[in-house]
Amino acid sequence: MKEKYKEILSYIIIIVVVLLIKHYVITPIKVNGNSMNNTLKNKDIMILDKISYRFQEIERFDIVVIKKGNDYLIKRVIGMPGETVEYKNNKLYINGKNIDEKFIHEKTNDFIMEEKIPDDCYFVVGDNRPVSNDSRYIGVINKKDILGKTSLVIFPFSRFGIKK
Numbered sequence: 001m002k003e004k005y006k007e008i009l010s011y012i013i014i015i016v017v018v019l020l021i022k023h024y025v026i027t028p029i030k031v032n033g034n035s036m037n038n039t040l041k042n043k044d045i046m047i048l049d050k051i052s053y054r055f056q057e058i059e060r061f062d063i064v065v066i067k068k069g070n071d072y073l074i075k076r077v078i079g080m081p082g083e084t085v086e087y088k089n090n091k092l093y094i095n096g097k098n099i100d101e102k103f104i105h106e107k108t109n110d111f112i113m114e115e116k117i118p119d120d121c122y123f124v125v126g127d128n129r130p131v132s133n134d135s136r137y138i139g140v141i142n143k144k145d146i147l148g149k150t151s152l153v154i155f156p157f158s159r160f161g162i163k164k
Contacts, residue, residue: 007093015159025051027074027148029065034135035126036074038104039163045155046074050148058122058146061103063163065147066124068138074140074150077135079113079123086112099102103164106130122146 033134034099040046048065058064058077066073078092079085086093087108092101104126105127117123121140126132153159 005035013052025049027076028154031074032072034131035128036063036076037106037128039127040074041159044153045158046150047077047150047152047154048150052149053146055070056068058143059148060099061101061164062149064122064124064149066141067145067147068141072147073124073133075124075126075132077122078125079117079135079140081119081121082163083117083123084115085117085123103127111136120144 011014019056027048027050029046029048031040031042031046034042046147058080060080062077064075064077078091079094080134083094086096088110092099092108105125106129108125108129113123117140120143122143123135124141125136151162151164153161153163
């Protein structure tokens with residue numbers, strides 16, 4: 001009888017550990033929509049890293065997962081706190097200085113954000129700019145709404161790997 005309790009206890013411990021890891025460290029997340037094409041595809045399954053931002057800062061061009069109402073959005077960080085953001089002739093300007101984007105994105109219509117991004121807030125956009133509902137429309141994103149970063153596609157297997 002004692003052996004059975006030990007076995008059941010070991011299964012309970014495994015379940016608790018897995019649930020804690022899923023809740024606090026990593027969890028799978030599904031891309032919903034085309035706003036990050038061609039970097040990410042609709043229905044890609046990715047790993048959401050929930051713990052990195054506790055030890056390191058959010059960086060420009062990170063791909064992040066955002067909780068907005070009941071929705072989860074996957075976007076790319078373009079603007080950081082204290083900066084102004086502008087796109088002119090499909091080029092990114094931060095505080096008036098041209099910043100090279102080393103990833104492929106669709107054409108970005110000209111826009112300017114004259115006010116500086118507030119502390120603890122970020123300007124995010126999708127790589128598929130014509131269809132992306134992002135900071136150009138919903139405003140800047142507060143750091144508390146960023147659940148973590150993601151870059152690893154785990155399914156479909158034909159797309160397995162790090163996406164930048």
